[in-house]
Amino acid sequence: MEVYSQLCFLIITLVAIGWFAKRLWVIRKTILLGKPFEAYDQPLLRWKNVLLLALGQKKMFRKPFVAIMHLLVYIGFIIINIELVEIIADGILGTHRIFEKPLGSLYPILINSFEILAVLVLAACVVFLIRRNVLKLKRFLSQDLNGWPRSDANYILIAEIILMSLFLIMNTAESNTSFIISSHLKFYFNSFSTLQLSTIEHSAWWLHILGIYAFMNYLPYSKHLHIILAFPNAYYAPLTAKGTMHNMAMIQNEVLYAMQPELAPKNAVAPESFGAKEATDLTWKNILDAYSCTECGRCSMACPANTTGKLLSPRKIMMSTRDRMESISKNISINNVFVPDGKTLLHDYITVEELRACTTCNACVEECPVSISPMDIILELRRSLIMEESNAPSEWNSMFSNIENNFAPWKFSPDDRDAWTKQD
Amino acid sequence: MKVNTMAEMAASGQTPDVLFWVGCAGSFDQRAQKITKAFATILEKAGIHYAILGKEEACTGDPARRAGNEFMFQMMAYQNIQILNGYGIQKIVTTCPHCFNTLKNEYPVLGGNYEVIHHTQFLQELIESGKIKITDSNEWAGKTITYHDSCYLGRSNGIYEAPRKVLESLSLELKEMKRCKSNGLCCGAGGAQMFKEEEKGDQRVNTERANEALETKTSCVASACPFCNTMLSDGINNRAEATSTPVLDIAEIVAQAIQ
Numbered sequence: 001m002e003v004y005s006q007l008c009f010l011i012i013t014l015v016a017i018g019w020f021a022k023r024l025w026v027i028r029k030t031i032l033l034g035k036p037f038e039a040y041d042q043p044l045l046r047w048k049n050v051l052l053l054a055l056g057q058k059k060m061f062r063k064p065f066v067a068i069m070h071l072l073v074y075i076g077f078i079i080i081n082i083e084l085v086e087i088i089a090d091g092i093l094g095t096h097r098i099f100e101k102p103l104g105s106l107y108p109i110l111i112n113s114f115e116i117l118a119v120l121v122l123a124a125c126v127v128f129l130i131r132r133n134v135l136k137l138k139r140f141l142s143q144d145l146n147g148w149p150r151s152d153a154n155y156i157l158i159a160e161i162i163l164m165s166l167f168l169i170m171n172t173a174e175s176n177t178s179f180i181i182s183s184h185l186k187f188y189f190n191s192f193s194t195l196q197l198s199t200i201e202h203s204a205w206w207l208h209i210l211g212i213y214a215f216m217n218y219l220p221y222s223k224h225l226h227i228i229l230a231f232p233n234a235y236y237a238p239l240t241a242k243g244t245m246h247n248m249a250m251i252q253n254e255v256l257y258a259m260q261p262e263l264a265p266k267n268a269v270a271p272e273s274f275g276a277k278e279a280t281d282l283t284w285k286n287i288l289d290a291y292s293c294t295e296c297g298r299c300s301m302a303c304p305a306n307t308t309g310k311l312l313s314p315r316k317i318m319m320s321t322r323d324r325m326e327s328i329s330k331n332i333s334i335n336n337v338f339v340p341d342g343k344t345l346l347h348d349y350i351t352v353e354e355l356r357a358c359t360t361c362n363a364c365v366e367e368c369p370v371s372i373s374p375m376d377i378i379l380e381l382r383r384s385l386i387m388e389e390s391n392a393p394s395e396w397n398s399m400f401s402n403i404e405n406n407f408a409p410w411k412f413s414p415d416d417r418d419a420w421t422k423q424d
Numbered sequence: 425m426k427v428n429t430m431a432e433m434a435a436s437g438q439t440p441d442v443l444f445w446v447g448c449a450g451s452f453d454q455r456a457q458k459i460t461k462a463f464a465t466i467l468e469k470a471g472i473h474y475a476i477l478g479k480e481e482a483c484t485g486d487p488a489r490r491a492g493n494e495f496m497f498q499m500m501a502y503q504n505i506q507i508l509n510g511y512g513i514q515k516i517v518t519t520c521p522h523c524f525n526t527l528k529n530e531y532p533v534l535g536g537n538y539e540v541i542h543h544t545q546f547l548q549e550l551i552e553s554g555k556i557k558i559t560d561s562n563e564w565a566g567k568t569i570t571y572h573d574s575c576y577l578g579r580s581n582g583i584y585e586a587p588r589k590v591l592e593s594l595s596l597e598l599k600e601m602k603r604c605k606s607n608g609l610c611c612g613a614g615g616a617q618m619f620k621e622e623e624k625g626d627q628r629v630n631t632e633r634a635n636e637a638l639e640t641k642t643s644c645v646a647s648a649c650p651f652c653n654t655m656l657s658d659g660i661n662n663r664a665e666a667t668s669t670p671v672l673d674i675a676e677i678v679a680q681a682i683q
Contacts, residue, residue, distance in 0.1 A: 062607075243525040243580025247533050248494045255498040275492065304610040304633075309626030357623040360490050360615030361575040366606050379490065386492030395620040396491050403496055407482035408448040409619055417446075418478040420457040421427040421464075 002094050009091035009209075016213035023220040024228075027291060030329040034284030039236040046235045049371070054234040059369040063298075069124040073160070076121035077227070080114050080167065087209055108179065115171065115181035122164040125157045132157075139297040144316045149223065149295055156224050163211050170204035173197045229292035230370040236285050237371035242362045245379060248274070275383025279324040279345040280338075282380055289372040290321035299364035299374055305357035312357035314364035314374035320349040321377055346381050352391065355381050427464055429478035430511045440475040442546075443513050445527065447520035448483050449650035455657070456650035462679035463519050463543055469682060470555040474517075480507050484526040491616035498534075501526075505536035515539045517546045519675060521576035521649045522614070528581070542577060544587040544648045544674050551593050551678075558594055562681035565595040568642040569677075572601070572633065572656060573608035574649035587648045587674050594681050599640045609633050611655035618651050634659025638669060645671045 039046075052058045057074070060067040089098050100107050132140045132153060145153070171182035173189060175197060189197060219225055238244075250271045257264035276282045279290075299314035300306045306313045324345045332338050343349070358378045365373045385391045392400070399409045407414050433440055444467065450460040467474050485500035508516075516538050518524045528540035550556045569591055577583045584605045591598055603609045612622065612629030622628055634656055637645045645660075647653045650673070657671045 241525070241529045241581050243576055244529040245489055247530070248498075251494045251498050252534060255495070255502050259502055274494065302607070304612060304629045305623070305625070308629050308632055310623045311625075312623070353623055356620075357625075358615050359575070359610045359612055359617050359629065361610035362579040363575075363607075363610065366579045379492070382490075382492035383494055384492070387494065392491065392493075393620045396616060399491070399616065399619040400488060400493055400496055403483050403485070403488055403500065407500075408452055409483060409487050410448065410452055412452040414479055414482075417451045417481060418427070418429070418476065420446075420451060420460055421425055421476075421478075423457065423461070 006092060006094045012210070012213065013088060013091065016217060020216050020220070023217070026329060026333070027220055027225075030325050031284050031287045031291060033280045033325070033328065034282050034287040035280075037236070037283035037285040039238070039285065042239055045239055046237075049234045049237055050231055052234075053237070053369070053371055054230040057369065059367070062367070069127060072117075072120045072124045073128075074227075076117040076124075076164075077160075079117055080121070080164075082110075083114050083167075084209075084212065087205070091209065111171070112180040115168065115179050118164040118167050119181055122161055125160045125164075129154065129157050129161075139301050142297060142300065142313070142315075144297065144300065144313050144319065145295065149319065152222050152224075153295070155218075156222060159211065159215050159218070163208060163215065166204045166208035166211060170201055170208055173201035173204060223293065223295045226292050226294035226370055229288065233288055233292040233371050236288065238373070242365055246376070248383075250274075273384070274387035275385070276377070276380035277344050277346045277384040277388060279321055279328060279349075281384070282321070282345075282377060286321065286373075286377050286380070287325055289374075289377075290318050290325060292370050293318040293322065293372055294370070295319060296369070298367040298369065299372075302363040302367045304359055304361055304363065310357040311351070312354045312378075314378075317350060317354070317374045317377055318372060321345065324349045346384055350381060352385065354378075355385065356393065358382075425461065425464060425468070427478075428475045429480070430475045430513075431478065431480065433475045434511060438473075439512075441473045442515045442517050443508075443511075444474050444476050445516050445518035445520075445523055446476055446481060447518060447523040447650070449654075450519050451481070453650060453654070455654060459519055459650060459653070459673040459675055462673065463675040465679050466547070466550070466556060466675060466682065470550050472550075472555075477507065484523050484531075486522045486526045487616040487619055489526075489530075490614070491619075501531060501534050501536070505531060505534055508536055508538065513538055515541070517541050517543055519543045519650065519673070521574040521580075522651070525576045525580055542581075542583060542586070542648070544577070544590055545583065547590045547674065547678055548586045548593075551590060556678070556682045558678075558681050559683050562594060564677060564681050566597070567644065568597045568599050568640075569644045569646050570599050570601055570637055570640040570642045571604075571646045571648075571674075572611065572637060572652055573605060574647070574652050575608070575610050575614055577648055578608055579606055587646070590674055590678060591646060594677065596677075599642050601636045601640055603636065609636065611649075611652040611659075613651035613655045618654075628659070630655040630659035631662065632659075634663065638663075638667060643669070644677070645669060646674055646677060647671055648674050 057067065057071060060070055086097065086099050090096060131137055168182055168185065171177060171179055172185040175194065279287065295315055297315045303312065303314050328338060331341060355378055358375065360375060362375060365375055402409050402411050406412055430443065446460055449456040482503055483500050484504060485497035489497035516527055518527065521542060524540060524542045527538065551558065571587055571591060573584065588598060609632065610629060611633050637656060638660065645656055647656060653671055653673055660667060660669060660671065
């Protein structure tokens, strides 16, 4: 009987990890559908960003209260998962608390800290649920989150609460233990018989580990993927000043060859397209950004366009990009190659009106705790609008022609450029 | 005022210490011309050996690039770099954060490598090195002021302190707006918005920012960008209740306070 249970556990564990790994592999392939992006210089500075921004959550502390709550959940999540090693070992070997003897007096210290963290995580998740559903916080009321994204956020919090509760119930129902939190809860279980308690303990143990496997496999479909992708995203974050726009060497060379034809190679190939119309025209870092986004909305709350009622929401730019990549990924997995579906990121997922409202102020980039740049995507889509579709407001067309003819965005004579020196 | 151009300097075999990149707004916009003249006056008083490109200067391409027109940006960058490199320019100071950002961050990869500084940094240097002297009884001393961070100086390039240090050295009392430094709210002009009508919404960005600036109840709003200056002035002037709070560039404020 015991052996069947162990075998069963082993199979479930392998299937859960296998599914999870398969899904991560698909996401990796989807991200790499993006265009090349070079970010391998200065590895030390990049690792520093990983430590400060991802592990240390430096930017979260722009809002200290939420940052502390978030840190609790995060530390709890990581540290309590150490206990998973024991749970999995027990499950496979049919043992009970396999580390109790070898760790000696350290063991209760560990379990006590897990229990304290479990309570703190539970409390923080309750506060987060209240913030999202009871308090009318603008960031969470936003129409960006209508439908699935709002439920997704709640499901994660409820799942965390259930998992933490199961962990505590499991410890409480176990006889002969006196851990720091569960010992105070035993009182609720007084009326149960030894057999009932043992059943509760076993059920809680199984539900807890099954819940963790379920959560693990839900993760890659959810906004919660940031707990993994925040790390590579911090590593590959641009190290240049935020004001720097990515250079289009292709066009730089076109201009160079037009000015100095002697430099033009004999058999130069004409460039295919400019800017991004489709999500796969973006770089893989842009797509990694989209999968790292946890839809917290700090970007949109700092966006001058969004907060003055314009259609643009940087958070929605990231969500649309991920949605589009998901549909492309599904399309490829069904057809083996991408079969055109009559849609593109530009126009069908992100509209011209949204793109036109951006002031390139970098507030969204500054705010993002996981090093995402919605602005980069906006600017790449703008490039496609102008250079592929010649789609510009008439004032911009005038501005372009003024720059071309008068070397200034306004219609002044270039001869008057130094006229100010002659005024009093 | 007599301002030397690079062409004149080159003709007489001189090399200036620094090139003053005036920018399109500073050259043509009537309001911004005052900022340009104020800064040129300071340079003169400080005895800085400087020059401008004059008619040879052209738009850096910033608004075209941010609107999405990379071709036009590259054309302008090519021309400007040819001229700058032709004169062997080493150091550039500019009163426009957009020109500053483009020259400093976007020209190097195209072959234009210069030491580029913003005029607020230059002013800080001049004051700290004693090249310009603030009069003790300057008309700003003791007054309150608020400073609006330009996005292209602040978030884009991390310059928050230089403009504030300059204002403080004038014995001005700096009162911050609700959103300042890295949280600063944009004036609404960047990303080529200056050259088009705003998209539809509940409120204009510059109105919102002007309201925030006026909430500080200071005697003046300081800016360090000709576009922010225009946007904030418009925002203040378009309010229902009339206010006379001036929007002045840091160069104008300093020009009024030095010997």
